[in-house]
Amino acid sequence: MTCANEVLSVGELAQRIPVRNERFLLGIAGPPGAGKSTLAQLLHVELVRAGRPAVVAPMDGYHLRNDVLRARNALARKGEPDTFDASRFVADLRLLRDTPVGDPVPWPLFDRAIDEPTDNGVVVRDERIVIVEGNYLLLTEAEAPGWAEVRGLLDQCWYLDAPRPVLTERLLDRHTTGGRTPDEARHKVTSSDLRNAELVAASGHRADLVLTAAGSGYRVH
Numbered sequence: 605m606t607c608a609n610e611v612l613s614v615g616e617l618a619q620r621i622p623v624r625n626e627r628f629l630l631g632i633a634g635p636p637g638a639g640k641s642t643l644a645q646l647l648h649v650e651l652v653r654a655g656r657p658a659v660v661a662p663m664d665g666y667h668l669r670n671d672v673l674r675a676r677n678a679l680a681r682k683g684e685p686d687t688f689d690a691s692r693f694v695a696d697l698r699l700l701r702d703t704p705v706g707d708p709v710p711w712p713l714f715d716r717a718i719d720e721p722t723d724n725g726v727v728v729r730d731e732r733i734v735i736v737e738g739n740y741l742l743l744t745e746a747e748a749p750g751w752a753e754v755r756g757l758l759d760q761c762w763y764l765d766a767p768r769p770v771l772t773e774r775l776l777d778r779h780t781t782g783g784r785t786p787d788e789a790r791h792k793v794t795s796s797d798l799r800n801a802e803l804v805a806a807s808g809h810r811a812d813l814v815l816t817a818a819g820s821g822y823r824v825h
């Protein structure tokens with residue numbers, strides 16, 4: 605039992621993931637820049653330390669390739685729900701559920717250095733816990749066509765939030781590090797990233813647990 609406002613360590617959060625014989629899919633949803641990938645990696649370390657094989661399966665690898673986005677005139681909107689291959693993501697989540705533990709399921713990753721997905725980034729095989737992290741895990745069909753089936757394929761889904769100014773700062777940093785000018789970065793954040801954050805925020809109430817970072821731990825809301 606957790607009380608609202610309680611701060612949990614990552615180890616305590618990892619203990620909230622049930623021990624099961626079959627595969628357990630934990631979702632971590634949240635707006636861009638909230639720290640989902642960071643939390644997923646931290647949980648992974650804690651689970652492995654506790655002798656519970658786990659793997660991180662990010663949604664990011666389902667980005668459509670830049671040439672496809674360019675052909676659709678959607679490159680500037682990269683990151684919005686329809687710039688991902690949602691149906692392949694849903695199919696692969698189903699495959700993860702349906703494949704016996706021990707049999708391989710390849711999972712693509714996103715390579716920020718080349719700004720493209722890479723096929724067969726990781727292979728899920730013996731891991732019973734899969735941490736699926738990404739923005740659009742809790743959306744309804746009305747919010748974004750193609751994403752609504754995701755929630756039903758996850759056993760639990762947590763939502764990681766962060767204050768808007770923190771998100772803005774992190775996203776500006778990311779875009780300038782990625783080669784954009786400060787003006788280009790600000791344009792991308794205001795015209796695209798923060799709109800995505802709004803859409804994702806409206807889905808947060810469907811989560812099993814809502815978290816924000818607090819020191820080295822996470823506050824439960």
Ligand SMILES: Nc1ncnc2c1ncn2[C@@H]1O[C@H](COP(=O)(O)OP(=O)(O)OP(=O)(O)O)[C@@H](O)[C@H]1O
Binds near residue numbers: 639818
């Ligand atoms: N608990 C935390 N405390 C301080 N900084 C953090 C924390 N979690 C993440 N960050 C920082 O915030 C930035 C974004 O984190 P991260 O890449 O994990 O976010 P994300 O939600 O996966 O973003 P995206 O949706 O774009 O993939 C990184 O620079 C990371 O170091």
Ligand SMILES: [Mg+2]
Binds near residue numbers: 640641642
């Ligand atoms: Mg991430």
